[in-house]
Amino acid sequence: MITVGFGAAVAAGTGLLSLPWATASDEPASLVDALFTATSAVCVTGLATVDTGTHWSPFGQAVILLLIQAGGLGIMTLATMLTLLLSRRLGLRARFLAQAETKSLSLHDVRGLVRRIVLFSLGTEALVAAVLTIRLITGYGLAPADALYSGVFHAISAFNNAGFSLHADGLVRYAGDAWICLTVAAAVIVGGLGFPVVFELARGWRRPGRWSVMTRITVTLTAVLLAAGTAVFTAAEWTNTRTLGAFAPGDRLLAGFFASAMARTAGFNSVDIGALRPESLLATDVLMFIGGGSAGTAGGIKVTTFGVLAFMLWSEIRGRAHVNAGRRRIPATNQRQALAIALLSVGTVIAATFTLLAVTTHTLDAVLFETISAFATVGLSTGITADLPTQAHLLLVVLMFAGRIGPLTLASALALRDRDQRYELPEERTIVG
Template sequence: MTQTSATSTSRWRERAMRPVSATRSYVQGVASHSPARLALLAFMSVIALFTLLLALPISSKTGEFTVLHDALFTAVSAVCVTGLTVVSTAEHWSFWGQVFISLGVFIGGLGILTIASLLSLAVSKKLGVRGKLLAQNSMSTTASGTLGEVGSLLRIVITTSIVIQLALMLVLTPRFIVLGESFPTALWHGTFYAISAFNNAGFTPHSDGLVPYEMDPFILIPLMVGVFIGSLGFPVILVLLHFGWSFSKWNVHTKITIIGSFALVVVGTVGWGLLEWNNVRTIGEMEAGDKIVHAIFASIMTRSGGFNLVDQALMESRTMLATDALMFVGGGSASTAGGIKITTLAVLFLAIFAEARGERDVKAFGRTIPEGTLRVAFSVVVLGATLVATACGLLMSISSATLDRVLFESISAFATVGLSTNLSAELPPAGKYILAALMFAGRIGTITLASALSLKQRDQLYRYPEERPIIG
């Protein structure tokens, strides 16, 4: 009887544990078989956790439960480092709600950086360019074997992220004290903005956002620097840490990303400044110097930061279109910035230049860009455009908002920018779920798609004869 009882207990335990061990072996299987799928699962779990936390009464100022669509939207927006909001961060959420948001941003940002870096490493190893992608040979000295290499990469990514965010916090906190906040409040705001900036999240804990600080360089400059560094991506940061500013030693990825980033900042500043120069609803009545500061800030923030000094709904329609384009491009690969990424755009433009000059090879900085890379880049752009167009169509079916606002909000969600004409808050719950799905797809989709495509190169045993259809 005792034995039977023991057996039945053990059987019971076994049965109870079955889902747990099944889950564990499922996760292990996924991890070894498909790192991209693991990334999706991990992000979904984190989002589910933060949705739960944000829905709890402790997270809201009123002490009531928050409805599911608002909690889920905010959790996705935080974990996908977007910054779109359906309720005011300062007014709806309690201190704990804001803590959960910044924690979600911190974990989400770190997750994106590590997953994207790992996938980049996997791609570069698979394609036989091991070590070249990341800091050229800086990795191989610290690592022997796969696990060591991965571990060392993760350690560098996590350490560097935290150090940069701590530095931003140490710069911002004293400024908030000078501006009259108590030490705990200033520390909290400094921490919140540091996390929000480096992770390109664009959440603000103040009800007026950054408008009170629109002329304060001690706030604006750290935010711009934090957003810009965060938007470069780890493959670039590692190269910069290793080689500093000796351009000739950089790999092609770093050269394209750095030059592209600066070029886009300049183009965005000039474009935004000219388009808004006489708009009295935004910067039209400011002095020239202030206009230029606003233009630089807008240019840096548009590609993913998501902080704003002027009401986006009051910009000229043409500025909204230009903003759409900048948002869609986004920042560097394996960064906290979203969009199709700077290298994607650059590769496509280099291909068009090569085509216009009648050259077979796509070249950059004395290197040939492989043909396969061009096709991956094109696939990423088509995926992005398709996602945005589908979301626009769906949103226009369920709301009466105009196309310019719908397009703006959709691209902002896809590219995890967070700039808004407040459409997110006005949409019915179905619209919030659509935008949440778009943020998730834009954040995780392009990374995993690009790496999955790059990893999936098959050998072929025979080729068909060539035939050329007429184009154009």
């Protein structure tokens, strides 16, 4: 059902973006461009084969915004809200579907949870849009209407970790503006934490000892990855005159932090990604692949998956029979799910990278970056997206779609297939390593 829902949204978006009045030239967009843009918007990725600000008309840009909002909230969440509005009743099947999309741990509170998700999302987007609008008016002299339009567009794109921008160079023109960069980064981080984590922090942020394992892993790893990414990116690009080297020291730190936050599946850029050094590209690859929190607008394999794998490794190194996270034991089923998601994701990225290398003439670092960006629904690019052939664009469409719903549906399927086995086979050890 989740797959069908996202697929229907992509199909509807493709149809709307194929209309003549969806483009600035009043000529129908090509089917590949419409499909690619619709998939990128619904899957809150941000990769684009055409410039969003100049190729699409206001109608086309509005369609993109609606698709981003739908993808961010989740098709099943929107369907649940429509059910509530139309019938004021929520059947058991609809509750299960909403629970699968929102990662609710309590089935009886899905109705209230969905309401809180929508209100929180719209409220956060409104606050971010207000800050951006005021800054664009006071700092850049934009007309109120233009500033409001830009503020709303970038606020929705930021909170939903989409990365779509009205500017061809992303947010490069605002690289030294702390008001805009920090506001966008805050929206990205909050949206990427995941709704269950945000709600739990709102209830008990003063009592970290009572946080759930998911909240502890998400908050801790988010802080660690943000700090590590900022340090690595800033150090690697400090003397690169094509990126951070052209800024004042304070602006370099701001741009380094912004790049680290955006690599967590947001897709905005304040420097030229194509001018990054290889070590920065590799660090960004790692951050993109890990992604953000579960049940949020971020992509990747999720920090919870990465955290479980880290705890598994630590327990194995210490010779522990069980995998513990603080004062809680992680079930074996969670461990198998994390391992399956990580390995299948690695295999998907490798296979897609190999295929893209076969059909393009670009280098490995650029192609690998593009592949991970699509699969992790990030949207960052070294600038090769528009130059790729049609078959490569179609492959990226599949990657974006699989990256958005793959980890979710795979984890759900593995959980549903968990069965108690009534027998055990004889044990035999093999040599490992």
